[in-house]
Amino acid sequence: MSSHSKSLGEFDLIERFFKTGANSLRTTADSAIALGIGDDCALIRPPADEEIAITSDMLVEGRHFFAGADPELLGRKALAVNLSDLAAMGAKPLGFTLAIALPMVDKIWLEAFSKGLFAASYDYSCPLIGGDTTAGPLTISITAFGSSPTGKAIRRSGAKAGDDIWVSGTVGDARLALAALRHELNLPNADLQNIAHRMHQPTPRIELGIQLRGIASAALDVSDGLLGDLRHILKQSQVDAEIQLNQLPKSITLQKQGIGIQNQFAASGGDDYELCFTAPSTQREKIHTISKILNLPLTLIGKILPKKDVEVRIHLLDASGIELSNSEAAPFLNSFDHFAS
Template sequence: MGEFDLIARYFARGAMAANPDAFGVVLGIGDDCAVLAPTPGHHWLVSADMLVEGRHFLSTVSPRRLGHKALAVNLSDLAACGASPRAFFLSLALPRADEAFLAGFSQGLFELADAHGIVLAGGDTTAGPLNINITVMGETPRGQALLRSGARADDDLWVSGTLGDARLALEVFRGTLSLPGHQFDEVRLRMELPEPRVALGRALRGLATSAIDVSDGLAGDLGHVLARSGVGATLRLADLPRSAVLGAMPQDIQQLCLLSGGDDYELVFTAPAEARERVLAAGRESATPVYRVGRIDAQPGLRVVDGAGRLIEQPLQSFDHFKS
């Protein structure tokens, strides 16, 4: 099977098959460039992520789940900005044209794409070690994108969903701890099939003062918000949402997974204290649980406290490709 046969068979449903007028994709796969027509009065947001085998995913993941995750981690970036997904580009390096892999990968990819109304508008394929690069495009009303730079002292600090299960699954894969089969399946699902919080991001437009998705670990990702906003934060460890599986683990494992686990793809965001009821309503509107877990401080730095308000030593660092 040649390169263009591969594209035609597995990926060339393209913009034309998905009502391009609804997404601003005038011309998709098949030319040198996709042609996009941004809507007047809107901003287009673009993000790119690369997934490398052995670094971002394990060889044991099913192709269908890998297709889902490859797009999900990119949609999560749009969610953190409050953007509505519109189009994405896929560049794929493959060791060989394995039809069974491609069938599962494209199925998982397009199932999630259809769920969020986003169109594959183009990309590239080549031979090489398995490497997946996706660029996503989304839009918000002009001036309404959620950014990392808007947190203010006395804002509430919020988190969506639950944290830490993906890291817990990774530790099982690494052999540092073990879980019963059904519990491992539960946390592995969170690692391999993350759900991007796109609906919540949209519901928080005009409400949240800042936001970021938790991809490399809560402590580090929150640190980006604090640095860009010029503020600090106090985070209540006891209030961080976690699954029953993680909640049954020793405290040191819980702290590791909650604060520096990564791969959660939940949103951490800030909002004024007077907006608490509106934030809870946004969670209900988007069918996404949200939890108030701390506050933004004028004093720089991140402080983690226990249930009694005592400072916890927090030497943990989030994932860094060139330090971890």
């Protein structure tokens, strides 16, 4: 980690909670990291004929996670949400940096946080290679690096009219867990336990992203709400979409709720970290094969349409195939706004 203008206490913090774990992983990671923690910069040696993918995410206490959140789960999630971005582009993780602001040096909190952070780091062979620490409101910022074969990264701009629209796993559980924790609805404790991991321990779909190279025409990860995030693909690709609302994949726990809550949470809940992707209909058999190989449901939820108006549009169809009016569709098209009150 950067060493200028540092106090001895900060050096000790880095050495005790971050450097040891980072170095232990580097002995098993591949040779993409030429130099890790200990210098002014880390050095990444790109694999031959591959491009580097870079992504950053920030988690702020009280905005992205509850005050007093379990630090071990928080450490794991902080890295997982960045790895999810790499997955969306079909990139293999190489390493990450961590910048963290701490209101105080709490050794118990740091031990738990670093445990969760390095658990995810080990699981996805993504070593910590640098970063920074400072005093301040609890804020966690991670930058992750990955690579994919040159020209094979899955972008948001490749969707074409006629393409299928798919989503991995199920959507809406993280929002349901949040609603229960906020006391917006009553959820039996057993049901909350069944879905809490979707909010606290998301699974980045790294292997899926890699398998989709050359198959998906566009992709992104679902972080702020499925349909709101899908709109990013539509804008980048300059196309419209048709979505069958009743086809959105939902867990058994979410299906216990009223149909209105089911559809709203699945469509716009956010924090799912599943992959939404488009692909030509000729790729359906390959996608079903990938689903079997990974033991991961991949659900066809709609199709890409030619863009008709100045603004891109998502046409939502009900179970009878009838398009919802603008007012009926509005609740399903919202997404999380990081600057909204």
